[in-house]
Amino acid sequence: MSSANLIRIALGAYLLIFFSYLLGPLVVMSLTAFNSSSFPTVSPWACFSYEWFDVLFNDKHIRDGIYYSIVIGIGTVILSVSMGLAASIVLTQVWPKLRSTYYTMIIAPILIPGVVLGISTLVFWDRAGAFLGATDGSFLHGLFHNGIFLTILGQSSFIASYAMLVFVARLQRFDTGLTEAALDLGATHTQAFRKILLPFMRPAIASASVLAFLASFENYNTTTFTIIDYKTLTTVLAQKVRLGINPSISSLAFIIIVLTIFAALAFEAANRNKERKLAVRKGKASAEKSGVLPGFMTGNPAAIVLVLLAFVVIVLVGTAQKYSPEACKIQVREAKQVEIQQRIKELREARRIKDEARAAEEAKQPAQAPANAPQNSGAFGNVFAPGNLSEEEAPASDPAPSSGTGAFGNVFDPNNLNSE
Amino acid sequence: MSSGVAVDLENITIRFGDFTAVKDANVNINGGDFFSFLGPSGCGKTTILRAVSGFLEPSEGRVLIGGNDMAGIGPNKRPTALIFQNLALFPLMKVWENIAFSMEVAGASAAERRKRADELLDMIALGGQGDKLPSELSGGQKQRVAIARALCANPDVLLLDEPLSALDLKLRQHMRTELREIQQRVGITFIYITHDQGEALTMSDNVAVMKAGVIDQIDTGHNIYDDPATPFVASFVGENNVFRGKVKSVSGNEAVITTNRSGDLLTRITPAQVGKLAVGDDAMMFIRPEALELAPRDADSKTTISANVINEEFEGNSFSVFLEGDGGKQIKMSVPNLGQDRISVRGENLSLRYDASNAVTMPAGELASE
Amino acid sequence: MKKKMIFSDFFKNNGVVMGCLLIGLVSFWLIFLIILPQLSMLDYSFRFNLPPAEVGGPKDVYTLSNYQHLIYGSDTTHQTYNTVDLKVFVRTIIAAMLVTIFNIFLCYPLAYFLGQSKGSGFVRLLVVLLIIPYWINEILRAFALRIIFGDSGLLNEALMFLHLTSEPIDFIRQDIALYAGLGYAYILLMLFPMYNVIESLDRNQIEAARDMGASWMRIHRRIVIPHAKPGIVSGATMVFMLSAGALAAPQILGGPSSLWFTQLVYQWFNDSLNWQQGAAYAIVLLASTIIIVLTVMKIFKVNMGDIGK
Numbered sequence A: 001m002s003s004a005n006l007i008r009i010a011l012g013a014y015l016l017i018f019f020s021y022l023l024g025p026l027v028v029m030s031l032t033a034f035n036s037s038s039f040p041t042v043s044p045w046a047c048f049s050y051e052w053f054d055v056l057f058n059d060k061h062i063r064d065g066i067y068y069s070i071v072i073g074i075g076t077v078i079l080s081v082s083m084g085l086a087a088s089i090v091l092t093q094v095w096p097k098l099r100s101t102y103y104t105m106i107i108a109p110i111l112i113p114g115v116v117l118g119i120s121t122l123v124f125w126d127r128a129g130a131f132l133g134a135t136d137g138s139f140l141h142g143l144f145h146n147g148i149f150l151t152i153l154g155q156s157s158f159i160a161s162y163a164m165l166v167f168v169a170r171l172q173r174f175d176t177g178l179t180e181a182a183l184d185l186g187a188t189h190t191q192a193f194r195k196i197l198l199p200f201m202r203p204a205i206a207s208a209s210v211l212a213f214l215a216s217f218e219n220y221n222t223t224t225f226t227i228i229d230y231k232t233l234t235t236v237l238a239q240k241v242r243l244g245i246n247p248s249i250s251s252l253a254f255i256i257i258v259l260t261i262f263a264a265l266a267f268e269a270a271n272r273n274k275e276r277k278l279a280v281r282k283g284k285a286s287a288e289k290s291g292v293l294p295g296f297m298t299g300n301p302a303a304i305v306l307v308l309l310a311f312v313v314i315v316l317v318g319t320a321q322k323y324s325p326e327a328c329k330i331q332v333r334e335a336k337q338v339e340i341q342q343r344i345k346e347l348r349e350a351r352r353i354k355d356e357a358r359a360a361e362e363a364k365q366p367a368q369a370p371a372n373a374p375q376n377s378g379a380f381g382n383v384f385a386p387g388n389l390s391e392e393e394a395p396a397s398d399p400a401p402s403s404g405t406g407a408f409g410n411v412f413d414p415n416n417l418n419s420e
Numbered sequence B: 001m002s003s004g005v006a007v008d009l010e011n012i013t014i015r016f017g018d019f020t021a022v023k024d025a026n027v028n029i030n031g032g033d034f035f036s037f038l039g040p041s042g043c044g045k046t047t048i049l050r051a052v053s054g055f056l057e058p059s060e061g062r063v064l065i066g067g068n069d070m071a072g073i074g075p076n077k078r079p080t081a082l083i084f085q086n087l088a089l090f091p092l093m094k095v096w097e098n099i100a101f102s103m104e105v106a107g108a109s110a111a112e113r114r115k116r117a118d119e120l121l122d123m124i125a126l127g128g129q130g131d132k133l134p135s136e137l138s139g140g141q142k143q144r145v146a147i148a149r150a151l152c153a154n155p156d157v158l159l160l161d162e163p164l165s166a167l168d169l170k171l172r173q174h175m176r177t178e179l180r181e182i183q184q185r186v187g188i189t190f191i192y193i194t195h196d197q198g199e200a201l202t203m204s205d206n207v208a209v210m211k212a213g214v215i216d217q218i219d220t221g222h223n224i225y226d227d228p229a230t231p232f233v234a235s236f237v238g239e240n241n242v243f244r245g246k247v248k249s250v251s252g253n254e255a256v257i258t259t260n261r262s263g264d265l266l267t268r269i270t271p272a273q274v275g276k277l278a279v280g281d282d283a284m285m286f287i288r289p290e291a292l293e294l295a296p297r298d299a300d301s302k303t304t305i306s307a308n309v310i311n312e313e314f315e316g317n318s319f320s321v322f323l324e325g326d327g328g329k330q331i332k333m334s335v336p337n338l339g340q341d342r343i344s345v346r347g348e349n350l351s352l353r354y355d356a357s358n359a360v361t362m363p364a365g366e367l368a369s370e
Numbered sequence C: 001m002k003k004k005m006i007f008s009d010f011f012k013n014n015g016v017v018m019g020c021l022l023i024g025l026v027s028f029w030l031i032f033l034i035i036l037p038q039l040s041m042l043d044y045s046f047r048f049n050l051p052p053a054e055v056g057g058p059k060d061v062y063t064l065s066n067y068q069h070l071i072y073g074s075d076t077t078h079q080t081y082n083t084v085d086l087k088v089f090v091r092t093i094i095a096a097m098l099v100t101i102f103n104i105f106l107c108y109p110l111a112y113f114l115g116q117s118k119g120s121g122f123v124r125l126l127v128v129l130l131i132i133p134y135w136i137n138e139i140l141r142a143f144a145l146r147i148i149f150g151d152s153g154l155l156n157e158a159l160m161f162l163h164l165t166s167e168p169i170d171f172i173r174q175d176i177a178l179y180a181g182l183g184y185a186y187i188l189l190m191l192f193p194m195y196n197v198i199e200s201l202d203r204n205q206i207e208a209a210r211d212m213g214a215s216w217m218r219i220h221r222r223i224v225i226p227h228a229k230p231g232i233v234s235g236a237t238m239v240f241m242l243s244a245g246a247l248a249a250p251q252i253l254g255g256p257s258s259l260w261f262t263q264l265v266y267q268w269f270n271d272s273l274n275w276q277q278g279a280a281y282a283i284v285l286l287a288s289t290i291i292i293v294l295t296v297m298k299i300f301k302v303n304m305g306d307i308g309k
Ligand SMILES: Nc1ncnc2c1ncn2[C@@H]1O[C@H](COP(=O)(O)OP(=O)(O)OP(=O)(O)O)[C@@H](O)[C@H]1O
Pocket: B016, B019, B021, B039, B040, B041, B042, B043, B044, B045, B046, B047, B048, B195
């Protein structure tokens, strides 16, 4: 019995470690969104604040990024879902000897590194333009060097494979006799497709579309090459993160996480509800309702959590509205000011003591001061990373007034925090 | 309603790669007939039907519907409607939408469609159930919806691919009658596929019996039962006792066969094979269980067989007596139940007699496997 | 003759309009989005980086110089090796393999646990919890780790608080953050394929083996792992390819001195504007990763059809 207990404890510990590894960083990141400290952190908790959400909502780059991400996402969904659907239908009909070759070809894009897909798309359309004799300023040249056009193509090249997988799974359960029945009753092939196959595929099309949109929305590797002079949310974020991190990104992450949880719970609740209905219909479960909860919630923890979560978010948003942001900000700033002054005082004090000590021991330990310096630079983030140095538009994106506070704060913060 | 259109298959051969599924089939179906294809599983019945409905082109030969060559005409352009082996009702459409689908694709208005669907629903005794989904119907109801859906297209020829095979025995028997009634009411040509001989014999004007892609015989159910053209048909349709032997003498449509066990026996040559048997040929003689009876003492030895009883079964309206037959096969005799306690005892040697007109003979050939 | 028949069958089954639409979409995808782009990248990698005016001119000839650059650097005499880039390449491949192996070991127990304890509410909760990070942006996940591993990040704070270290550890410079981030980024792509195959394993098989006295280790070695092999290889393939081809995590979590091979590609493209050189590097990355994956698939006798299930 004790060995069984041991296994249980080991399993519990393992689950704990696994899920902390998986979720811990997200939780910490979400918390930093509410800390007024201008560097994303939780441990010196300055003040509970919503200001980073304001910063986020006022960030033009992010808003533009979201806009283009959505535009590209829609384009990618349309293109990749139709290509994936066509490919899966052809797969069911392709000559058996060709099938495995064909399957390898349509599944391959999943395995090609996104970077490679991005580059090859970029190179090919550039070449195609040259081949067609498109000159600078002509329509074709413009199109083939348009970031949105190229990104949709680049992303669709592999997202179509994901969509195809979804469709293949559903098509396996399609009875081709239904299409034949429709043809037999006088339908044209197009009508049979529209009225029989398409309705059958609708759930798969819906999930493939969601999948394709999300995959497009969060794609970075391919997009960063094909987007050229546009920006999507991910490329904006990547640039921001590489230039120095600030909590408005945490607040964006928090919003995305909450939305994801919502979607996941809603999906789970819907699933449960469907299952329950099925069970009731089959007479396996009694159809009785518990008196307190509405029908769809009985025996459906996901639905209950969903409702609770909705409630929490409403409260949160509600307080954020009432939490007179101005007053709060002033308060926060004052507190911060005081704190900084305090820190500076302390610093000065410390420096004074250090200086004195150093003066005393100057000859013995000359290397101590430089040894501290590189540590600080590490906290600046990748500002000195080679990739960033050569980033030409980097300075241009920074002076946006809203995100300015964040970037500015960065310079101070590490000092604040390090002077422990 | 259209009044039935003839369907002719001329020298149809259908191949899948190297495999020949149907070989040189010639069938003439009269307009308004109820015509059945009967044969064991995998013999090519569905394949023939798919060639008629246009889902596949025959590799050789022609399909004529109402005298018109159908080559190159797609299934959606042929005046046929097919009821599929698994019915193929559209699961996401309501019953009435299913029924009126052919009008929908032809562009009829919803009101028109609904009206026609309701008429057909009444005809199949499902009035008022049009708003259900197919999954909410019973097996027999689905069956009738499939028929209504096919009829709604106003086909000249209705093709039915074992539509009753999924139903239980009771319902199957009920639906047989109903199908036949519907056919007589609408008067169009029905081409019916089945491997159930009872179905074929009760419903059809004419039956084609198929074996491994070849049509062995086309005739009325009665003739197929009484005058089978080949050993396959004789053994496939109904129960039959086979006796192997050599032809001893032939005169007109009568012949004497020397059998291995029971000596010389007098038989009738099946009409299709008259003139094709010569003295010394291998032959097969078939006698149905109900054509055998206990022989009186003075019975003619040319129409009596003696064999040992293996066992006896009581079947309600009759007794089945099983006796040792040729080559390990059993002979079965059916004796009507007239209040006897039993017919025989195990091991007893019985003499059985038959009427020479009930014993049909033909050249030896392949039997249907049980 | 036969081909013609296949085509006519295809149009017969789908009608001319639908048939053309299907063929058109699939060929657009295969030809214009996959095959031709890859070919033109290959072609590009064998060309000189010329100013636009000279493209198509006499100087525009095929060359191996872009590939030679990876091996010898700018040394045209081919005496010394391009140790910097080669090191990056080798490091990328090996680290991606290590990340893959780490993920296999980390995910297998959970996949087994989830796959074999069907239906309970707790397990469903765990699955929902797994799906959530799956849909969070790669960049944001890297960012989250950055918050934790930063100089003044949570981990350093905690370590210092516990007096385990007196000065912050530079996780970033030491690449610890990068490896943690790569392991983190694609972990679910390892978990889900494994989970799917293990879920399809009949519990009775395990019970039968246990009944026959098989040890816990043996049950896994002889029954569960062979059954889960396609899922494991499929997951490993995806994780390896994605890790080797990762760009965001190295950019955000990588130390300033150590690069990932994709970052070199990125630099050739975006910083040096030498597409030809970048294409050559990309080809090297693609070819080597594909060779490795195919070799592994061959060794473990898994075929392409198992990928993506
Ligand atoms: N598309 C096809 N490709 C290759 N062979 C086929 C194809 N369709 C049918 N066959 C073969 O042709 C033969 C006849 O098939 P068919 O479906 O006509 O049989 P059936 O008489 O309808 O049988 P059942 O009573 O079981 O429905 C079978 O041996 C089958 O394997």
